[in-house]
Amino acid sequence: MAAYLVRRSALLLASLAASALLVFWLLRILPGDPANALLSQDATAEQVAAARAKVGSDLPWGVQLERWLAGLGRLDLGRSLASGQSVAAEIAQRLTVTLPLIVAAFLLSALLAVGLGCLAAFKADRWYGVGLSGLSQIGVAVPVFWVGLILVWLVALGLNWLPSGGFPGAGWGRPDLVAAHLALPTATIALGGQVAYLTRYVRAAALDVLGSDYLRTARSLGASLPAAFLRHGLRNAAVPVVSVLGVELGTTIMGAVVVESVFSLPGVGALLVQGIEKHDYPVVQGTLLIVTGWVLLVGFAADIAQRLIDPRLRQHHSQEAS
Amino acid sequence: MKPSPAAAGVDGGATASPINDGPPRNTAGAGGPGGRGTAPGHPDDAAGPIIELSGVSYRYPGQKRDAVNRLDLSLGAGQALGLVGESGSGKSTSLAIMAGLIRDLRNGHVRFEGAPLTLRSPARRRYFRRRVQVVFQDPYNSLDPRQRIGAALAEPLIALGLEPSREGRRSRCAAMLAAVGLEPAMAERWPHEFSGGQRQRITIARALLTEPRALLADEPVSALDQATKVELVDLLRTIAAQRGLALVMVSHDLAVVAELCSHLIVMARGRVVEAGATGQVLGHPRQTYTRDLIAAVPRLPVEND
Amino acid sequence: MTALTGPTTAGREADRRPPATTTDPTYATSGPAADRPTALDSPAPDALQPASPSSPAAAPADDRPARAGRARRRPTLVVGAVLVGLGLLVAVVSLFWTPYNLTDTAGGRLEAPSLDHWLGTDKLGRDTASFVMVGTRIALQVGLGAAGIAALAGTAVGLAAAWAKPWLDDAAASVFDVMLAFPTLLLAMVIGAAQGRSTATVIIAIGLAQSAYVARLSRILARRVRGQAFVTAAIVSGSSLWAITFRHLLPNMWTMLVVNFALSFGVGVLAEATLSYLGLGVPPPNASLGRLMKEAQQTVLTAPVEAIAPGVMVLVLVIGANYLADGLRELADPVARGRA
Numbered sequence: 023m024a025a026y027l028v029r030r031s032a033l034l035l036a037s038l039a040a041s042a043l044l045v046f047w048l049l050r051i052l053p054g055d056p057a058n059a060l061l062s063q064d065a066t067a068e069q070v071a072a073a074r075a076k077v078g079s080d081l082p083w084g085v086q087l088e089r090w091l092a093g094l095g096r097l098d099l100g101r102s103l104a105s106g107q108s109v110a111a112e113i114a115q116r117l118t119v120t121l122p123l124i125v126a127a128f129l130l131s132a133l134l135a136v137g138l139g140c141l142a143a144f145k146a147d148r149w150y151g152v153g154l155s156g157l158s159q160i161g162v163a164v165p166v167f168w169v170g171l172i173l174v175w176l177v178a179l180g181l182n183w184l185p186s187g188g189f190p191g192a193g194w195g196r197p198d199l200v201a202a203h204l205a206l207p208t209a210t211i212a213l214g215g216q217v218a219y220l221t222r223y224v225r226a227a228a229l230d231v232l233g234s235d236y237l238r239t240a241r242s243l244g245a246s247l248p249a250a251f252l253r254h255g256l257r258n259a260a261v262p263v264v265s266v267l268g269v270e271l272g273t274t275i276m277g278a279v280v281v282e283s284v285f286s287l288p289g290v291g292a293l294l295v296q297g298i299e300k301h302d303y304p305v306v307q308g309t310l311l312i313v314t315g316w317v318l319l320v321g322f323a324a325d326i327a328q329r330l331i332d333p334r335l336r337q338h339h340s341q342e343a344s
Numbered sequence: 345m346k347p348s349p350a351a352a353g354v355d356g357g358a359t360a361s362p363i364n365d366g367p368p369r370n371t372a373g374a375g376g377p378g379g380r381g382t383a384p385g386h387p388d389d390a391a392g393p394i395i396e397l398s399g400v401s402y403r404y405p406g407q408k409r410d411a412v413n414r415l416d417l418s419l420g421a422g423q424a425l426g427l428v429g430e431s432g433s434g435k436s437t438s439l440a441i442m443a444g445l446i447r448d449l450r451n452g453h454v455r456f457e458g459a460p461l462t463l464r465s466p467a468r469r470r471y472f473r474r475r476v477q478v479v480f481q482d483p484y485n486s487l488d489p490r491q492r493i494g495a496a497l498a499e500p501l502i503a504l505g506l507e508p509s510r511e512g513r514r515s516r517c518a519a520m521l522a523a524v525g526l527e528p529a530m531a532e533r534w535p536h537e538f539s540g541g542q543r544q545r546i547t548i549a550r551a552l553l554t555e556p557r558a559l560l561a562d563e564p565v566s567a568l569d570q571a572t573k574v575e576l577v578d579l580l581r582t583i584a585a586q587r588g589l590a591l592v593m594v595s596h597d598l599a600v601v602a603e604l605c606s607h608l609i610v611m612a613r614g615r616v617v618e619a620g621a622t623g624q625v626l627g628h629p630r631q632t633y634t635r636d637l638i639a640a641v642p643r644l645p646v647e648n649d
Numbered sequence: 650m651t652a653l654t655g656p657t658t659a660g661r662e663a664d665r666r667p668p669a670t671t672t673d674p675t676y677a678t679s680g681p682a683a684d685r686p687t688a689l690d691s692p693a694p695d696a697l698q699p700a701s702p703s704s705p706a707a708a709p710a711d712d713r714p715a716r717a718g719r720a721r722r723r724p725t726l727v728v729g730a731v732l733v734g735l736g737l738l739v740a741v742v743s744l745f746w747t748p749y750n751l752t753d754t755a756g757g758r759l760e761a762p763s764l765d766h767w768l769g770t771d772k773l774g775r776d777t778a779s780f781v782m783v784g785t786r787i788a789l790q791v792g793l794g795a796a797g798i799a800a801l802a803g804t805a806v807g808l809a810a811a812w813a814k815p816w817l818d819d820a821a822a823s824v825f826d827v828m829l830a831f832p833t834l835l836l837a838m839v840i841g842a843a844q845g846r847s848t849a850t851v852i853i854a855i856g857l858a859q860s861a862y863v864a865r866l867s868r869i870l871a872r873r874v875r876g877q878a879f880v881t882a883a884i885v886s887g888s889s890l891w892a893i894t895f896r897h898l899l900p901n902m903w904t905m906l907v908v909n910f911a912l913s914f915g916v917g918v919l920a921e922a923t924l925s926y927l928g929l930g931v932p933p934p935n936a937s938l939g940r941l942m943k944e945a946q947q948t949v950l951t952a953p954v955e956a957i958a959p960g961v962m963v964l965v966l967v968i969g970a971n972y973l974a975d976g977l978r979e980l981a982d983p984v985a986r987g988r989a
Contacts, residue, residue: 037826037827037830040827041827041830041831044827044828044831045839048839048840049839159968159971159972160964160968162971163915163919163963163964163967163968163971164960164963164964164967165919165922165923165926165939165942165960165963165964166923167923167926167939167942167943168942168956168957168960168963168964171942171945171946171949171956171957171960172956172957172960174946174949175949175950175953175956178949178950179950273832275832276832276834276835279834279835280923280926280927283926283927284946294838295838295927295928295929298838298839298929299928299929306839310835310839313832313835314830314831314835317830317831317832318830321830405815443885445881445884445885469887470887473885473886473887474887477885478881478882478885480878480881480882481878482878485877485878485879486878486879486882487879487882488877488879488883488896488897488900488901489901490897490900490901491879491896491897491900496879499883499886499888499896500886500887503883503886503887503888503889503892504886504887547882550882550886554886
């Protein structure tokens with residue numbers, strides 16, 4: 023296990039490094055100079071040169087890369103071309119909106135998926151079990167932002183007791199307001215495909231367990247279905263499900279990117295979108311890094327967790343090592 | 345023809361020696377024309393061995409042990425050579441090296457018709473591939489399931505430029521199908537429509553279309569049932585005799601090898617352990633390993649009354 | 650074998666949709682199992698089975714009636730084809746005719762659906778139905794174009810990697826994995842970012858973003874076929890790499906690539922809609938479905954149809970694509986298994 027930890031950590035670091043390079047490289051090979059963000063259409067040659075000097079795009083790539091990497095080391099992601107603010111500070115501030123959103127959405131999705139998935143599996147032969155499967159087909163095909171629209175419409179139609187956008191100015195100083203403002207976005211991310219996607223995996227895993235020999239054995243020895251499932255099946259069903267959950271948590275951030283636009287939330291996702299719109303390269307670089315970093319970190323944690331849960335993996339590994 | 349039962353269990357003192365005793369030598373196939381007495385030789389036959397391996401060593405990537413180690417091997421014109429040994433002894437690897445499929449050797453040389461084997465130029469490649477063909481082990485894997493038989497057969501003719509006209513190819517394939525005991529009309533069908541034995545016949549037909557000097561067979565009958573085995577072995581023997589083919593057969597089945605091959609090479613752990621005429625090796629095995637191999641052949645309990 | 654040694658990736662879908670199939674969520678071309686390279690390399694039961702090599706999947710031409718009969722017994726394929734066909738029909742018709750001109754603002758503002766305006770009008774008085782039709786056409790253009798680019802580029806690179814020397818092949822596999830760590834939508838956003846926005850750049854961006862996935866898929870498929878004895882036989886028969894690629898590799902890979910194309914198409918449609926919604930996609934005055942929904946958002950209370958209809962269209966196309974992929978996969982495998 024320790025050996026695996028070391029290897030996997032090394033892989034994580036390598037992936038992070040590779041991502042940083044990829045981010046840097048992607049933004050530089052594309053046509054269009056970053057300095058254009060500061061210029062108007064008919065800028066003079068001097069203005070162009072001045073802008074490029076300011077942005078640093080007149081330097082050779084090697085130097086630009088060095089600078090950026092050095093900045094990374096100091097946790098300095100540069101300054102926004104549009105606002106002049108420190109990108110790192112901006113991101114840190116916005117994470118207070120995005121992270122809770124992601125975590126809440128993920129938890130909601132996981133809970134709903136486990137519940138619905140097990141229901142669909144246990145009642146696979148009933149009409150509602152089949153119906154759930156069909157619903158999940160729709161669920162994965164639906165655009166996230168459309169779900170948001172519909173939710174806003176429904177809520178506004180009906181009760182209007184949930185705000186349909188924005189974030190309280192006082193931020194976390196008023197947690198009740200925050201919760202209200204994050205409720206619809208959270209539901210949107212969850213219902214906008216996550217629940218459907220996860221449900222299918224939970225259902226498949228549960229079906230697997232239900233059809234398994236060891237479960238039949240346990241039942242023949244007198245255990246009731248739920249008890250047998252919980253005691254024996256859970257661990258086995260958990261393995262693929264944890265794997266999926268891990269990946270989903272990672273990609274929830276993309277849901278956040280979209281949903282923050284739908285509900286005008288001042289989060290990291292919204293920052294990314296604005297940065298791209300305005301060609302604000304330092305912002306784009308910084309947020310991209312954070313986003314991919316999140317995905318890689320979560321993936322790492324999920325791998326470790328899966329390793330811990332699945333005795334077969336550990337056993338196999340120790341056999342390998344010996 | 346069965347291996348002599350007398351070999352089982354007899355251990356004559358001084359001749360018992362550990363596997364790695366002595367330098368790897370190969371007394372089988374010292375070149376020379378014909379190996380089958382009166383059978384006609386191949387039109388291309390010249391003096392000298394067809395394929396020669398000297399001091400060849402090769403290790404698969406990531407392995408800790410050489411698959412073959414300082415191997416010497418020689419295949420003479422018209423000769424029927426059997427490569428036997430347990431799994432992992434390096435027989436199939438040796439065959440692959442002889443077939444030019446493994447090129448990055450650690451040590452040693454491969455010679456083809458006296459000259460070092462190079463496949464760099466397309467001309468040399470075509471020349472070699474014409475003259476040395478291979479039959480593979482798994483009949484369910486050696487034919488592309490998405491290719492009709494006719495197309496599979498015609499592939500070497502097309503790739504090596506041996507028959508420019510489609511009509512010519514068709515007739516040659518039809519003739520070859522007949523030669524291996526199948527119907528020419530089968531060229532229109534798909535591999536999955538045939539049994540294992542039939543598929544092996546097809547792969548043999550494909551190999552023979554280029555009129556090779558040497559046929560390298562990697563366990564060609566291992567995947568077949570007993571009755572089919574016998575048929576295929578007969579086919580191989582007939583064909584090799586008719587065309588003066590040199591034959592190398594890799595097999596873990598001593599009975600099959602003994603049927604077809606006049607010379608045997610016993611391999612273990614990538615090295616030649618024993619070599620010689622089949623009757624000699626099987627009748628009077630010098631190494632313990634060989635004896636164990638022979639003893640492992642299951643024998644039917646026959647009552648002698 | 651199952652040890653998760655690769656970087657976990659997430660980038661299969663635009664905003665994480667659409668994943669697996671109706672019948673089998675563990676079908677790993679788009680689930681997390683697919684994103685982990687080792688699951689693909691190990692002979693996991695459902696992961697990426699090309700039609701098993703010991704049986705043909707391409708039915709000979711005279712088998713077509715039988716195949717149509719089989720299709721009738723496969724609801725997923727039919728449903729998928731119908732849904733996508735519907736979208737295709739709308740898109741093609743929009744090339745020649747829409748109920749109103751896109752610039753025609755004669756209708757009243759934010760009207761409800763009526764016989765005159767089937768889906769009502771927007772805040773400028775323009776006919777929503779016409780916009781939805783044109784938007785569908787754009788969605789199809791982008792979806793098909795991106796899937797096509799991904800298929801071509803990805804397959805070419807994957808094949809090259811499969812033939813390359815082991816160290817180069819390993820390096821390529823690692824590059825694919827790193828690229829796959831970026832969610833598709835993210836990649837598409839960035840690739841499309843710096844360029845002048847047009848339909849073409851959106852197609853290229855989404856296409857390139859998906860090509861890493863196809864590259865990995867085709868590399869694995871090609872390697873799998875390459876390991877079969879009949880490829881060695883082809884080498885021994887003197888066939889060149891090119892000949893082997895076109896005569897043996899591609900024919901044994903194409904069914905899975907087609908299934909993936911269908912999924913890719915769905916991803917592309919979603920990606921295009923999302924990008925347009927965010928303002929990063931096809932520029933105005935192009936009537937992208939995503940942009941329609943964005944513009945309809947403020948008036949969702951008074952004119953819900955305007956916001957809902959484009960979404961329904963996207964849904965139809967993506968569900969259709971998923972079912973189509975499912976159906977095609979079913980078609981490829983059991984036919985083969987049945988005959989073998």
